[in-house]
Amino acid sequence: MTFRQLTLLCFAALLLSPCNSFGQETAEKRSGNMDELWGDRVTKLRAENAERGQLFDEGNYAMFIHWGLYSQLGNKVDEKTYYGIGEWIMNKRMADIPIARYKKLAGTFNPVKFDANEIARIAKDAGMKYIVITAKHHDGFAMYHSKACDFNIVDSTPWNKDPMKELAKACRDAGLGFGFYYSHNQDWTFPGGGGGPGVDEEGNRATFDDYFEKKCLPQVREITTEYGPIEIVWFDTPGKMPKHYVEKLVEVVHENQPHAMVSGRAGHGLGDYQTLGDMEVPRENIEGMWESVDTTNDSWAYAWYDQYWKSPREILKRLLACVGRGGTYMLNIGPRGDGTVPERAVKTLEMSGEWIRRYPQVVYAADASPWEHALPWGDVTRRGNTLYLCVFEWPMSGKLYLPNLKNEIESVELLNAPQSEPVTSTRQGNAVVLTLPPRAPEKLVSVVELKLVGEPDVDPTWAIDPSIETELLVEFADVNNAKKEEKRWMEKFGEWKGIVHAHDWKADSKASWTIDVLEAGEYNVDLTYAGEGRLVWKVAIEGGEAIQNQQNSSHNYQTFPIGWINFPEAGRYTMGVNCIEGEVETASLKAIHFTPAY
Incomplete structure (x- = not known):
């Protein structure tokens, strides 16, 4: 048994104890003195006890x-x-x-x-x-x-x-x-x-x-x-x-x-x-x-x-x-x-x-996200069957999408929010959709506590969010007839920056992503890349619409618009990107972006 598993077991015992009164606390009262309530009961993290x-x-x-x-x-x-x-x-x-x-x-x-x-x-x-x-x-x-x-x-x-x-x-x-x-x-x-x-x-x-x-x-x-x-x-x-x-x-x-x-x-x-x-x-x-x-x-x-x-x-x-x-x-x-x-x-x-x-x-004794990567609106940490959804980009639509989450939901709560603003959950295809209040309760990061029935069961395939920009890095792409590798450089001496990029392009090179589209519709497509001169990029849905555009290049990975593309229905797609004209061999692709057009 790991330290973390042992800690969670002890914490569960505390919650089931007859003298424990956490269950009677209101959300507002629980959040009022979290340091006292959670401090040592989350995990024995004082150095002398570790x-x-x-x-x-x-x-x-x-x-x-x-x-x-x-x-x-x-x-x-x-x-x-x-x-x-x-x-x-x-x-x-x-x-x-x-x-x-x-x-x-x-x-x-x-x-x-x-x-x-x-x-x-x-x-x-x-x-x-x-x-x-x-x-x-x-x-x-x-x-x-x-x-x-x-x-x-x-x-x-x-x-x-x-x-x-x-x-x-x-x-x-x-x-x-x-x-x-x-x-x-x-x-x-x-x-x-x-x-x-x-x-x-x-x-x-x-x-x-x-x-x-x-x-x-x-x-x-x-x-x-x-x-x-x-x-x-x-x-x-x-x-x-x-x-x-x-x-x-x-x-x-x-x-x-x-x-x-x-x-x-x-x-x-x-x-x-x-x-x-x-x-x-x-x-x-x-x-x-x-x-x-x-x-x-x-x-x-x-x-x-x-x-x-x-x-x-x-x-x-x-x-x-x-x-x-x-x-x-x-x-x-x-x-x-x-x-x-x-x-x-x-x-x-x-x-x-x-x-x-x-x-x-959300931080201490927390485990990795079952999605295995960030989501368009933020990130996720986990403790057992409980997920902590850390929302950095509050959705204007009022809907927070959790793609390919297969579990039933036991409970959902927006922490530190008034009880008059409950969060509800519904299922939309392969996604769980949470309906949130119009305003975020936190200035920095709001947290939704999501308790699941059973161990988290998630397909980590990237999904296009219907309300927030989704960035798909080349790191998650399949790259054919080009090189995909890490690139690190210094802006100033010792100030390291790094990306994974696709480079050494040829006319028939391609980067492709398998994605889930949660809602059909029009999406604006941008590419983040570097290179020399004006380059023509083609973006295509396998078996569907294709768009292309010419834009200038940058040395420092700027984002350039390509155009709108239509997904006729929700479902799984393969997206491909090619550099087809210009000084193709200089192209270095970092990411593709999808934003709902309206």
Whole structure:
């Protein structure tokens, strides 16, 4: 029995207990103090009560912190701003700061405003269940009192404090888990480290083994023995690091911290779970234990210019997408050099955290959506036979479509809504249709609780929503005589973007989707693509109407209109897309969009 199944069984027992009065509570009263009612009864998520991996598996939401010597620079060196991720500022791809000069920065690093209790409060108010912070990043500077190397925050700075001691205690006091990020391969300042100098201070040749034995392995022993219980050791960028080194590090972590998890970026498949690419939120369900790592703006470490903050709505959208795909979301903050957290980051985390406190059951110990992907109006998480429909786009028609849901409905409730506005359900062909009130009860995301008779039984085939735009990504298409693969690029250095696209087109190439049309009628068709020059695209219903149009191209995946197409009746169709004229070989297709024409 998994942690999650055990938790659900215990929760069910609580509900059946004679002394339980949840059944007599009104919806309004239940929502009035959700933190008290749901807190520990949803799942035992306080760190001291958690089993190995439980905070990761059931908490589903965590705080990442990138804070180091680089933070005081904030991406500005010699009055020049370098745009990109701040923790790489020393590297030759950014400011290319010589080692000796970079080490002198430690003499001015004095984060007197660092407040471990405040950071723990921010994480807790945000709804996060543990914190992972940089013990040592690629620059080699240890943010704790390391005995293995004097290039650390206690021995090299005027502050002369170990913030990790304070933060570990603050997390324990707040009931949060605590863990360390450790760059095990790259070390740009220690002889023999990945990307570091090839000779020591005496001019002797240094090897990776020198770095590993003198610094890396001793430091991993330090962070796993001197800071109390640790939930995660988050290794990063293994590169071509030989397997036996990684095996030794994982062995040390598990020996010293039997309850700790090792991140998937340890390398060689030796982590305890999978870590996706930076800023990557998956579009379809992923099996097993995994996490997505993201950041509140564009840079992981503090960058003075970076004010592009994710809104509370965007944070919730990405969090629920990760939970809905079956994973965990770890969201980063980058404190300033003085130790304070940017106020706008705090505000957006607090606002999204207020929503989570009202709907903890939607996030914690929740499982993946049975649709296996987002729906046009939002996303879905699950606890047993109960689905939580997280509605981001409130339908103007008043109808919310649940395609290919085969179960009978036991009950349906719009949470935090007046009882005078009940939700009703009907069946329309293969879809369940919920009739909603005209206005959404929540500004950010409204939640419909749908209790099913039996385990969810859903056909995950994509369906065209009759009232909201439906985007079908190439990721879900069958592509013939062209290449379908992931494409990732940086907008700024280290700011990753990514799509799955169909490219290397030829005159007879095709992308096709199997779809269910819930209501017959006219639909406007758009395509999102990149390429060169004017391209002619053809969109066709197999055995039915075909349309085509010429539009210009873009380099950054703009959306262009193609025209209207008619589905004569509800049912299952195959849609095909071809690029038929122009510089066809340059075409890169991301998605097709359907919007009801009227």
